[in-house]
Amino acid sequence: MIIKNYEIGELQSFLFNLLLKGKESRMRTRFLKLLEKQLNQINLERQQLVAEYAEKDEHGEVLYKLETVDGNEIEFPIFSEDAEKEVQKQILTLLNEDFIIEETADKIDMLNTLQEIILNCDLEFTGKKATMYDRFCEIFEEMKHPEITQ
Template sequence: MQVTIKNAQLGQATSLLFDLNLKRKQSRHRTEFIKILAERSKKVEEQRKQIAEEHSKKDDEGKAIINDDRYDIEDQKAFKEDYQELLDESLIIEGGDAQGMLKTVKKVLDECDKEFSGQEAVVYDYLCEQFEKGDGAE
């Protein structure tokens, strides 16, 4: 089994899974899955800062100018393009040690009886799609 999650969906997927009431094995595997998503989210944030620094105005020493904890971006269009490229990249979690965890999280999503609406419903649908796509990749 292989599951692919776009960087842009990491935070919302984490929130949705975090809020589900689960016990025992399901809870442990959900937590393991969330840790993988959180690790990737941290890397994505570090890369976002790198991109911002690359596109920011520099001071006399060549360091990025930061005002009110925000980078002073010189070329907004180029920054947005590079950042969107980062968000479009995907995290791939597959087989091996993750096999049992992925099957459990898929089962949790398949059997979930919680009602979702709005953005949560969109994220739930996205996650279900990703697990269905990855189900044949064993």
Template sequence: MKIILANEVLAPSVNFLGTIKLKGKDSRARTKLVNLLTNQVRELQESEQALIDEYAKTDENGKQEKAENGNVKIDPNRAKEYLAEHSKLMLEQVEIEGGTYVNHLDDCQKILENYDGELEGQNAQAYDALLDAFEAAQKSEKAGK
């Protein structure tokens, strides 16, 4: 199985999938997908941390300065550059693939297509992005055969 998603929808997709009530085989398919997405979320978090480290405001000893909430402060002289780089990172497309079973792609797509719950906000966006990714993967798979 291989799908392509933008970094910006990874965490919302994990959150959305966690809200769906499923049984048996469908729950298993969802869990495997969530595990694959969670691995990508971890990689994204590492990339975000690297950006923060690069653009952090530091004191005279080179130590990162922190805001009252505990977050690292971004150097105000480089904030625009940081925001531009962070935006690029969030829009990057990532391939999600891994050790799943033969019909996992079909099962996940069917789960989404058959979902009849109401959606709004980030859940609606995640649903749309996931379904688009599965439909594109199906087209690509059929074209490759």
């Protein structure tokens, strides 16, 4: 199964909000743990990119500027113009990378259950949600089903 990194959060949110019980709920929870692990990795790599490209003080610490956003003061790292373009390019590359979930014997039951949940979802969607749901269906329809020998 192949999911783009930028799709993980939306898929996670979609699955999290489905009303499920029993085995379906357990398999969803296992799958959400896989997605959460990948999101944590993406966030770590994003932070590393920011730290790599941001302006630093004499001790090598990232410099920040305070800005007010919706009435809240938020710290933003400081970048030179070239560094900001490069870090944005690198983060975009990271978000467009594939997250591959191997369809191994230990995951096949979970993946098949999730495929069944997604493809037979009895909800109605419009607009952006309809487009996202269609993409989630594509992801699960593209799953391979090799014979798993044990």
